[in-house]
Amino acid sequence: xxxxxxxxxxxxxxxxxxxxxxxxxxxxxxxxxxxxxxxxxxxxxxxxxxxxxxxxxxxxxxxxxxxxxxxxxxxxxxxxxxxxxxxxxxxxxxxxxxxxxxxxxxxxxxxxxxxxxxxxxxxxxxxxxxxxxxxxxxxxxxxxxxxxxxxxxxxxxxxxxxxxxxxxxxxxxxxxxxxxx
Ligand SMILES: Cc1cc2nc3c(=O)[nH]c(=O)nc-3n(C[C@H](O)[C@H](O)[C@H](O)COP(=O)(O)O)c2cc1C
Numbered sequence: 001x002x003x004x005x006x007x008x009x010x011x012x013x014x015x016x017x018x019x020x021x022x023x024x025x026x027x028x029x030x031x032x033x034x035x036x037x038x039x040x041x042x043x044x045x046x047x048x049x050x051x052x053x054x055x056x057x058x059x060x061x062x063x064x065x066x067x068x069x070x071x072x073x074x075x076x077x078x079x080x081x082x083x084x085x086x087x088x089x090x091x092x093x094x095x096x097x098x099x100x101x102x103x104x105x106x107x108x109x110x111x112x113x114x115x116x117x118x119x120x121x122x123x124x125x126x127x128x129x130x131x132x133x134x135x136x137x138x139x140x141x142x143x144x145x146x147x148x149x150x151x152x153x154x155x156x157x158x159x160x161x162x163x164x165x166x167x168x169x170x171x172x173x174x175x176x177x178x179x180x181x
Contacts, residue, residue: 095131
């Protein structure tokens with residue numbers, strides 16, 4: 001099973017760190033799980049302009065196809081203006097409507113303050129559900145206080161939720177795969 005993590009920040013590193021930790025936890029829980037972190041700053045994903053996918057640049061084509069080939073995904077975003085990042089939303093705009101059918105799609109968000117902890121529930125979750133993703137009951141939210149100055153996670157609750165999210169995602173995905181086979 002391949003688990004892909006997406007980090008939707010082009011600015012700092014907290015989203016990347018959180019997604020990396022979820023992937024590490026998943027691998028620790030089940031060493032057979034293959035993981036890959038897609039950090040959007042590493043790819044030149046073009047703005048959606050209505051063309052078929054093949055007309056976009058190589059990076060856009062590559063990232064979309066990586067996402068479609070994943071068995072399950074964990075999607076991370078910084079909170080920008082009380083919402084998900086524009087970079088992540090643009091990537092999601094490239095996907096077909098059944099992109100996450102039969103796939104578990106975990107949510108990870110990080111914000112400056114604790115005020116926006118429900119953004120994933122009210123904004124990211126409906127998008128993932130629209131793509132037919134199965135969203136776990138556990139999600140991860142952090143804010144600036146969850147990290148030290150070198151972007152290490154210092155909040156044990158965040159670390160705990162990362163473990164719980166990884167475990168729940170694997171359980172759910174294995175259940176779905178068993179049902180479909
Ligand atoms: C353009 C922009 C908008 C932001 N808007 C919010 C916001 O509405 N609420 C909030 O709590 N933090 C906001 N922040 C802070 C980021 O969510 C926070 O610094 C986050 O941890 C950055 O993640 P990163 O290190 O992965 O880039 C904003 C930051 C930027 C750059």
